[in-house]
Amino acid sequence: MIAAVRCGGITLVVWLALTALVMSVSRAQPTAATILSGNSCELPCFYGIDPGVSDGDAPERIARTAPWRGGTPSYRIFDDQNNPAAATFLTDRQRVRVISIFVFRLRAETQLGALGDLMTIREPRRVLFSCRRATQSVYVTFGEGESIGAEVRPLGGRLQPDLPIMSLVLLDPRREQERFEVYGCTEGAPWMGFAPWWRYFRR
Numbered sequence: 597m598i599a600a601v602r603c604g605g606i607t608l609v610v611w612l613a614l615t616a617l618v619m620s621v622s623r624a625q626p627t628a629a630t631i632l633s634g635n636s637c638e639l640p641c642f643y644g645i646d647p648g649v650s651d652g653d654a655p656e657r658i659a660r661t662a663p664w665r666g667g668t669p670s671y672r673i674f675d676d677q678n679n680p681a682a683a684t685f686l687t688d689r690q691r692v693r694v695i696s697i698f699v700f701r702l703r704a705e706t707q708l709g710a711l712g713d714l715m716t717i718r719e720p721r722r723v724l725f726s727c728r729r730a731t732q733s734v735y736v737t738f739g740e741g742e743s744i745g746a747e748v749r750p751l752g753g754r755l756q757p758d759l760p761i762m763s764l765v766l767l768d769p770r771r772e773q774e775r776f777e778v779y780g781c782t783e784g785a786p787w788m789g790f791a792p793w794w795r796y797f798r799r
Contacts, residue, residue: 647743753792
């Protein structure tokens with residue numbers, strides 16, 4: 597009986613020690629750098645270009661110093677695994693100001709970042725989807741005037757913090773038209789947390 601108790605006690609101690617070791621190793625591992633984490637300014641500013649503030653020639657100037665490679669009409673930017681994304685800058689008609697930025701992956705492996713990364717810096721506002729509900733992806737908006745939109749694809753019918761961002765729409769928070777339109781016909785629901793997807797569709 598005593599031997600069994602001792603054996604059980606030793607087993608418990610060994611299990612606790614292994615658990616502590618696994619946790620310490622997992623905490624010590626560095627977080628993979630992404631295109632979003634490499635951003636040098638606060639969104640919706642993107643790699644030094646601020647919608648509504650930066651002039652129309654800013655992308656060409658900054659492309660010489662930011663980790664981008666020239667392209668027309670977009671600039672390429674790479675994650676730490678050298679997978680490319682593209683950043684496209686829309687200006688006003690006179691090319692006086694950059695008014696919006698669209699960032700999208702050029703490969704499925706490209707790491708823009710995760711939905712939870714945005715939640716550490718901004719509070720979610722709404723979840724947007726097509727009126728026809730035919731698309732598999734949705735946009736979650738953040739920030740003042742819904743100036744940040746992150747496209748994600750709900751996996752398993754649920755929004756989760758680890759969902760990879762497929763594209764980013766960055767807008768001037770001071771723009772006159774505050775409505776965020778990403779589909780031909782866009783519907784939205786207030787942010788209700790990481791809930792089952794049907795809760796956002798329900799009326």
